[in-house]
Amino acid sequence: MRRPKTVIEKIWEKHVVHHEEGKPDLLYIDLHLVHEVTSPQAFEGLRMNNRKVRRPDRTFATMDHNVPTIHRNVIKDEVSKTQMETLKTNCEEFGVPLADIHHPDQGIVHVIGPELGLTQPGKTIVCGDSHTSTHGAFGALAFGIGTSEVEHVLATQTIWQSKPKTLNVKVNGKLGKGVTAKDLILAIIGKFGVKFGTGYVIEYTGEAIRSLSMEGRMTVCNMSIEAGARAGLISPDDTTVEFLRGRRHVPEGEAFDQIAEEWKALASDEGAVYDETVEINAEEIEPQVTWGTNPGMCIPVSANVPTEEDGNNDIEKEEIRRALEYMGLEGGEPISSVSIEHVFIGSCTNSRLADLRKASEIIKGHKVHPNVRAIVVPGSHSVKAQAEAEGIDVIFKDAGFEWREAGCSMCLAMNDDVVPEGERCASTSNRNFEGRQGTGARTHLVSPEMAAAAAIKGHFFDVRHLEIPAPI
Amino acid sequence: MEPIRKHEGLVYPLNRANVDTDQIIPKQFLKRISRKGFGQFVFYNWRFDSKGELREDFSLNQPKYDGTSILVAGENFGCGSSREHAPWALQDYGFRVIIAPSYADIFYNNCTKNGILPVILTDDEVQTLIKNAETEKYQLTVDLEEKKVYDNKGFEASFDLDDYKREMLLNGWDDIAVTLTHAGKIDQFEAARD
Numbered sequence: 001m002r003r004p005k006t007v008i009e010k011i012w013e014k015h016v017v018h019h020e021e022g023k024p025d026l027l028y029i030d031l032h033l034v035h036e037v038t039s040p041q042a043f044e045g046l047r048m049n050n051r052k053v054r055r056p057d058r059t060f061a062t063m064d065h066n067v068p069t070i071h072r073n074v075i076k077d078e079v080s081k082t083q084m085e086t087l088k089t090n091c092e093e094f095g096v097p098l099a100d101i102h103h104p105d106q107g108i109v110h111v112i113g114p115e116l117g118l119t120q121p122g123k124t125i126v127c128g129d130s131h132t133s134t135h136g137a138f139g140a141l142a143f144g145i146g147t148s149e150v151e152h153v154l155a156t157q158t159i160w161q162s163k164p165k166t167l168n169v170k171v172n173g174k175l176g177k178g179v180t181a182k183d184l185i186l187a188i189i190g191k192f193g194v195k196f197g198t199g200y201v202i203e204y205t206g207e208a209i210r211s212l213s214m215e216g217r218m219t220v221c222n223m224s225i226e227a228g229a230r231a232g233l234i235s236p237d238d239t240t241v242e243f244l245r246g247r248r249h250v251p252e253g254e255a256f257d258q259i260a261e262e263w264k265a266l267a268s269d270e271g272a273v274y275d276e277t278v279e280i281n282a283e284e285i286e287p288q289v290t291w292g293t294n295p296g297m298c299i300p301v302s303a304n305v306p307t308e309e310d311g312n313n314d315i316e317k318e319e320i321r322r323a324l325e326y327m328g329l330e331g332g333e334p335i336s337s338v339s340i341e342h343v344f345i346g347s348c349t350n351s352r353l354a355d356l357r358k359a360s361e362i363i364k365g366h367k368v369h370p371n372v373r374a375i376v377v378p379g380s381h382s383v384k385a386q387a388e389a390e391g392i393d394v395i396f397k398d399a400g401f402e403w404r405e406a407g408c409s410m411c412l413a414m415n416d417d418v419v420p421e422g423e424r425c426a427s428t429s430n431r432n433f434e435g436r437q438g439t440g441a442r443t444h445l446v447s448p449e450m451a452a453a454a455a456i457k458g459h460f461f462d463v464r465h466l467e468i469p470a471p472i
Numbered sequence: 473m474e475p476i477r478k479h480e481g482l483v484y485p486l487n488r489a490n491v492d493t494d495q496i497i498p499k500q501f502l503k504r505i506s507r508k509g510f511g512q513f514v515f516y517n518w519r520f521d522s523k524g525e526l527r528e529d530f531s532l533n534q535p536k537y538d539g540t541s542i543l544v545a546g547e548n549f550g551c552g553s554s555r556e557h558a559p560w561a562l563q564d565y566g567f568r569v570i571i572a573p574s575y576a577d578i579f580y581n582n583c584t585k586n587g588i589l590p591v592i593l594t595d596d597e598v599q600t601l602i603k604n605a606e607t608e609k610y611q612l613t614v615d616l617e618e619k620k621v622y623d624n625k626g627f628e629a630s631f632d633l634d635d636y637k638r639e640m641l642l643n644g645w646d647d648i649a650v651t652l653t654h655a656g657k658i659d660q661f662e663a664a665r666d
Contacts, residue, residue, distance in 0.1 A: 017661045018654050023636045026654060028661055040505035066503065079503040086505050130554040130578060144578055146556035148585035156651045158658060194490055195548040198577060230577050294490055315489060414499050421522060433494040433552060435517045
């Protein structure tokens, strides 16, 4: 009988171009996504060495990291403008397709790949961005690379990679009502730490994962990198197939049915062996809020912020002390008593139509708290258009949210969407690092539903207990 | 890139775990389109206050660490964003070697593509080096050929690095040129699939 294999092994074996004992494999790349921040030096390298882009047809570029989300035609920051113009010039010179700031396909690179059907099961996908792990939701092997590797993939359509170890993160049971994919991945990182995935590719398995929508699966895989894993994926199934049916870059008709069977055959075999397995019970997970300066520093919304004494050793104690100081927290107070000044709904983690729909259901009939400035930044031009067609923008605007154009925005604040020093933001993004949303800014990571509840209350609040407003 | 075989230099100890690339180089400095000139921004939010003044309480700003070229730090160094601007900034500031108990994968790779040697030692060994460098000006030798780190007072430790990366670093090779020696195999692979 054939040895049972994981989805990771199956994809790997189909992409090895060159294998030599004791060295990394030369792996073929099916799709290379490019954006304005990590590509200029790579194109410059090609130019200096008189090299071409080997497969422009397997390369796709967009602008997302520093695009403005209001007044699209006025880019005040000259350096940002140069970076965007440089991408345009590079794409023209090297023949790479580009969805620029005014293009209807523009959006966050990890939102538009799946939306256009460029992301497909079984593909190897890279991008000069650590959240490339998002595409793993489709059963693709997708990981972030540095700029030198971007140049390497542009020139050769391959990358040197050592075969990763495999880690099965098994999520048993079902998530409770009001508990989301974001809470699940935060709870996983909170339980196992910010480096438990280092050196591994994660496969998420178990009942709770199977029940997630594709949007939920993308949220989970997106944050694999926050656990240290370059890639995190989920075996393809009917949910995957139905999401992709009818998308622009997937086959149609009988050809689709045929490829759908091939995709589903990639799923990990019964009895496949992983290098490591960890388990978590979905039923125990509550809505999560991060209190500190990395995504592992998270607690249930009903819990108290830890104190220095909760550290297991001197290094941990010092880490907690520094995080509390930066975050302006005492330690020991209930997280639900912490007030916020900003709410950001957006980023490659939580800016898809399903995220906006769910947050808007919470917001409907409520008003944003007077002390809070709240913004919604859809993940793509297309998400924005669909949300507007459904009237979701009106719900947000009526409640007092700002409704913006697509981009990475306040997740990393490379454009004008910045949280001021010392102020606090409930954010649906993926990183609560020091200074991430602005110098001295304090970030608390939450789900879109929890961000919506915080916007209404002005502090963190368990969305499951939010009263439903009386009909107007 | 510049080859690295044996490096002798002074140690800068940064006794923090999970130092992310947002700290190594904050996002406002990622908009440049060349690889050069990032050193002045390294650890910007730790080195400078909100008015742009040097913070004396941050150790890298202390004169005793002037001219250091070996950075020793806590576990999971370089986590977070894939920005290669992080190793570019460290290198431009003057660091050629980093020593830590563990690294984030992308950062580790990015170092080896730029002639920075990322050395992995045990927690205890790293703590010893940090203590030594906090006490006095501390000189260390890192030998990539022998895969050894030592001082002149009896500290010696071995480290591992895969043969491919070691060869690239020792010779300062451009790995695109190496890959292109396999161009025929890439052609065949594509011909069989497309």
